[in-house]
Amino acid sequence: MTLLADHLDDHIDSHHDNHHDNHDHTGNPVTVLHAAPAGHAARCPSGAGVEALLASARREVLVMSTLSVAARDPIGGPRRIDHENLRRGVRYRVVVPDTARTAPVLATRLGTLALAGADTRTVADVPTDALVIDGSIVVLPVDRTAGGRALGTAVFRLSSVVTTTTELFERVWLSAVPMSPSELPDAAELSAREKELLSLLSSGSTDESAAARLGVSVRTVRRMVADIMNRLGARSRFQAGVKAADRGWLMERAG
16 A cells, blocks of 8 residues: 555656646646645635536545645545535545544534445545546645645546556555444534424425524525535435434424
8 A cells, every 4th residue: 555655656746747837728637726835825726626626526536535734625624515416426435534533523524424425434544635536537735835735736637647546545445444424423413403494394384484483594594404405415305304304303393
């Protein structure tokens, strides 16, 4: 595994040096979304570029994340687009360090991603941060600072890089332990207000009447519903209600 990781680093260094200035040419085999000089802000947020690539996914997204300082980088933790992709049928396999299981915020975010349908596993050590999209595009961090923050994000369409990254992911994946939705910490459960909202809607209340009952705006109700649907991996409100009932989230009001 170490040899594969070293081989991947060699690929990154070699191709990044040769294509360092190719910021805007989408047809290039290597594209640097941004590479900000030390002490300067990036010209454009690479996060937007990564999200656009993820939005184009059709079959499968592989995610390796160290969840260290890089969690704030574009390749880091779960994003809204990941939930949207899962709802439209894109398969996700995610591998993160074991320490994520005991980190409340990270465990909650990963748990909700698992609830939405992502196959999530943890391992003692994740060798690098990487995304593989549809077996044809790889996103990797470049120009890391001493503290671990990536100043640049590179998109590789080279078969050699895709193959090496995928092989590394598969080796890590085989030794990783599944993280099931049942391992969600309490913080990942619905709040009392969210449960009340689900119960109101399941009993036939409109968004307007539910908002009045809860003392919030209609916009807030719709945002809450969208968030609950994301967390449940539901494609419709009806499906969200069924999944919530299966988890016992409607039992109190029903009784």
